[in-house]
Amino acid sequence: MNSYQLILTETKDRVGLITLNRPKSYNALNQQILTELMDALAHFDKQKDIGSMLITGNQKSFAAGADISSMVDSSPEEMRKSPFIPTFGLIRDIKKPILAAVSGYCLGGGLELAMSCDLITASETASFGQPEINLGIIPGAGGTQRLTRAVGKSLAMEMILNNRLLSAEEALSFGLINHVYPLDEYLERSIELAQQISRRAPLAIQTAKSAINAAFEGNLSEGLEKERDLFYDLFATEDQQEGMKAFLEKRPAVWSGR
Numbered sequence: 366m367n368s369y370q371l372i373l374t375e376t377k378d379r380v381g382l383i384t385l386n387r388p389k390s391y392n393a394l395n396q397q398i399l400t401e402l403m404d405a406l407a408h409f410d411k412q413k414d415i416g417s418m419l420i421t422g423n424q425k426s427f428a429a430g431a432d433i434s435s436m437v438d439s440s441p442e443e444m445r446k447s448p449f450i451p452t453f454g455l456i457r458d459i460k461k462p463i464l465a466a467v468s469g470y471c472l473g474g475g476l477e478l479a480m481s482c483d484l485i486t487a488s489e490t491a492s493f494g495q496p497e498i499n500l501g502i503i504p505g506a507g508g509t510q511r512l513t514r515a516v517g518k519s520l521a522m523e524m525i526l527n528n529r530l531l532s533a534e535e536a537l538s539f540g541l542i543n544h545v546y547p548l549d550e551y552l553e554r555s556i557e558l559a560q561q562i563s564r565r566a567p568l569a570i571q572t573a574k575s576a577i578n579a580a581f582e583g584n585l586s587e588g589l590e591k592e593r594d595l596f597y598d599l600f601a602t603e604d605q606q607e608g609m610k611a612f613l614e615k616r617p618a619v620w621s622g623r
């Protein structure tokens with residue numbers, strides 16, 4: 366494994382643990398930390414004795430967003446040419462499951478990073494938000510898309526348009542995250558969850574991840590088209606005939622499964 370300056374890596378019994386380590390700036394994400402993170406993920410993804418990866422920060426902050434100081438003077442052209450958002454996108458190439466264990470601030474690009482992972486666990490002190498509107502920008506690494514799919518349109522609108530922050534319990538109740546643990550246990554319990562997953566059938570795990578992502582990423586138009594095709598196909602079945610006739614004849618249907 367390469368040597369890193371802004372992340373720490375270690376192995377915890379089949380789990381590749383990556384700790385974001387820029388505590389003075391609340392783990393603000395700059396190019397270097399993202400590059401190191403993606404390099405470590407790619408490394409663990411290739412290791413046979415690793416079944417899953419876990420990304421975490423510290424108790425105060427998972428990540429407080431993209432590093433504002435590195436963007437403040439950028440022009441649109443510079444932002445377009447920057448490798449920053451494409452580096453974010455490299456996480457989609459990782460085949461093994463990735464968990465984000467969040468404590469404290471999980472804001473802006475930090476939330477976009479967590480939502481790019483496959484499961485999210487949190488300490489009871491975690492808070493989740495997309496505060497970009499306060500900076501006169503919008504989320505740029507998937508926040509408008511993934512948050513909307515995760516929590517639905519109305520709540521995503523309120524979070525992105527009006528900087529509504531979610532507590533860990535709220536994030537759990539809205540389906541954004543998987544578990545909330547006490548602060549002094551969240552890391553250990555998140556590692557245990559990652560270890561459970563890491564011991565399961567590796568090919569099936571990777572296939573399941575890919576299939577779920579296909580469901581998550583498919584667009585509504587394609588989904589509606591698929592649904593319509595399947596709906597029409599059912600009109601070729603005996604059960605459709607039986608079900609509708611039984612209704613009209615006011616009797617229970619007898620299903621043949623054909």
Ligand code: HXC
Nearest residue numbers: 389390391393429430431432433434472473474496505506
């Ligand atoms: C750069 C940051 C930072 C950030 C915190 N810091 N967040 N530096 N970029 N995103 C730095 C502060 O400048 C400060 O450095 C130190 O971390 C501690 O922060 P304070 O503000 O002093 O702490 P506190 O009062 O406790 O407030 C914590 C906070 C606040 C609520 C998290 O720092 C904050 O609002 N941060 C910005 C959050 C944000 O807007 N995120 C979205 C970024 S844009 P010094 O040197 O003064 O001690 C984004 C777009 C992504 O993510 C687009 C696609 C990739």
